[in-house]
Amino acid sequence: MVFWRKKKNATEQEKQEQEDKVIHHPEEPEIEPPTEYEAELSEDQKHEIFEETEEEIIEELEETPVPEMTREIIEEDEELDVPEEKQGWFSRMTEGLSKSSNKITQGLTDLVTKKKLDQDLLDELEDLLITADLGPKTAAKIVEEFGKDRFGKDISEEEIRLALAESIANILTPVAKPQTFEKREDGKPFVTIVVGVNGVGKTTTIGKVAHDLQMTQKRPTMIAAADTFRAAAIEQLEVWAKRAGCPFVSKEIGSDAAAVAFEAYEKAKAEGTEVLFIDTAGRLHNKANLMAELEKIVRVLKKQDETLPHAVLLVLDATTGQNAFEQVRIFKEMMNVTGLIVTKLDGSAKGGVVVGLADEFGLPIHMIGVGEQIGDLRPFDAQDFANSLVGANS
Ligand SMILES: Nc1nc2c(ncn2[C@@H]2O[C@H](COP(=O)(O)OP(=O)(O)OP(=O)(O)O)[C@@H](O)[C@H]2O)c(=O)[nH]1
Numbered sequence: 078m079v080f081w082r083k084k085k086n087a088t089e090q091e092k093q094e095q096e097d098k099v100i101h102h103p104e105e106p107e108i109e110p111p112t113e114y115e116a117e118l119s120e121d122q123k124h125e126i127f128e129e130t131e132e133e134i135i136e137e138l139e140e141t142p143v144p145e146m147t148r149e150i151i152e153e154d155e156e157l158d159v160p161e162e163k164q165g166w167f168s169r170m171t172e173g174l175s176k177s178s179n180k181i182t183q184g185l186t187d188l189v190t191k192k193k194l195d196q197d198l199l200d201e202l203e204d205l206l207i208t209a210d211l212g213p214k215t216a217a218k219i220v221e222e223f224g225k226d227r228f229g230k231d232i233s234e235e236e237i238r239l240a241l242a243e244s245i246a247n248i249l250t251p252v253a254k255p256q257t258f259e260k261r262e263d264g265k266p267f268v269t270i271v272v273g274v275n276g277v278g279k280t281t282t283i284g285k286v287a288h289d290l291q292m293t294q295k296r297p298t299m300i301a302a303a304d305t306f307r308a309a310a311i312e313q314l315e316v317w318a319k320r321a322g323c324p325f326v327s328k329e330i331g332s333d334a335a336a337v338a339f340e341a342y343e344k345a346k347a348e349g350t351e352v353l354f355i356d357t358a359g360r361l362h363n364k365a366n367l368m369a370e371l372e373k374i375v376r377v378l379k380k381q382d383e384t385l386p387h388a389v390l391l392v393l394d395a396t397t398g399q400n401a402f403e404q405v406r407i408f409k410e411m412m413n414v415t416g417l418i419v420t421k422l423d424g425s426a427k428g429g430v431v432v433g434l435a436d437e438f439g440l441p442i443h444m445i446g447v448g449e450q451i452g453d454l455r456p457f458d459a460q461d462f463a464n465s466l467v468g469a470n471s
């Protein structure tokens with residue numbers, strides 16, 4: 078009995094270590110600056126995270142001055158570089174997805190040397206979809222559907238391509254839902270928390286979306302730096318806020334992330350801001366710390382208004398391929414993730430991961446990132462994405 082319990086604990090520990098690796102890969106450089114976090118939460122931290130009263134948070138807020146930027150700063154920003162929309166959306170995405178689609182298109186050309194569809198061809202097609210990172214379950218599902226009415230019949234490369242595009246579009250259509258950040262009837266800000274592991278593109282994505290809202294749609298937007306662990310992270314977000322022409326709320330490095338969120342919300346409400354973005358830290362020592370921090374942000378916001386936050390967007394880096402599945406699973410355990418943004422589809426041969434994610438989790442995919450520039454974020458269009466991925470014409 079004792080032995081069994083030990084074994085169970087060991088398995089739990091292994092699971093925890095595995096999950097911590099997803100959050101913070103062991104080969105990544107050390108976190109800077111070193112945080113005061115310990116592997117386990119101390120009594121003080123537990124108090125701070127779970128029992129701190131609203132008064133204590135407010136007290137803390139009053140002590141720390143908040144650097145701020147205003148919309149006017151945009152006029153001084155000489156470096157602003159907004160590339161012109163030279164190509165249509167489809168060709169830009171196709172270009173962005175070229176590595177992924179090359180893999181599938183070239184694979185198909187190599188594959189279809191026979192005329193009739195047999196089991197070997199179906200198996201090879203399944204392998205091809207797995208290498209393109211659709212994931213084994215989704216690949217099997219697509220191939221089964223494809224083989225159903227065609228087995229033993231003549232088949233052409235073009236027919237396979239179109240059938241694949243259709244199956245993929247069928248999987249993607251239910252999740253392709255743009256995030257509209259709708260104007261609240263109560264006149265209060267629409268609050269979005271952006272989460273994701275280190276380096277996936279959270280800050281860049283906020284900058285891109287905020288720019289679109291503030292500059293193109295002319296909707297007052299504010300950005301808050303609740304990633305308080307690295308000075309560079311705060312500065313990077315400030316640069317993006319400046320480009321987007323948005324007010325920026327931050328506190329000193331090492332400040333309480335929830336306090337930044339609290340203060341930003343108060344300010345956004347007071348200024349008639351329509352959309353507030355809260356950037357969060359991707360890199361904490363382990364899952365327990367990250368979860369504690371994110372939970373506290375949500376708890377503090379909910380004290381202001383039960384309906385907060387209105388969106389929790391999980392950013393995923395397509396180049397991580399299958400690891401993205403683990404990230405979704407872990408973040409879904411931690412938070413009520415309302416939708417996904419998949420970045421770096423331009424530099425990845427793993428664009429197929431989007432299809433696997435849609436099939437496995439059914440979470441809305443709001444946007445995709447196809448570059449580092451301000452205009453390189455696009456609403457997610459199921460049919461266009463499917464066509465681009467398999468190299469079919471739109
Ligand atoms: N090619 C490409 N690069 C991107 C895209 N989105 C973000 N990046 C780059 O990815 C790198 C990391 O982006 P960040 O926005 O700093 O990522 P983050 O999630 O905020 O990272 P942390 O704050 O360290 O957790 C930067 O160099 C970005 O320019 C994209 O869609 N395509």
Ligand SMILES: [Mg+2]
Binds near residue numbers: 280304310356
């Ligand atoms: Mg960041």
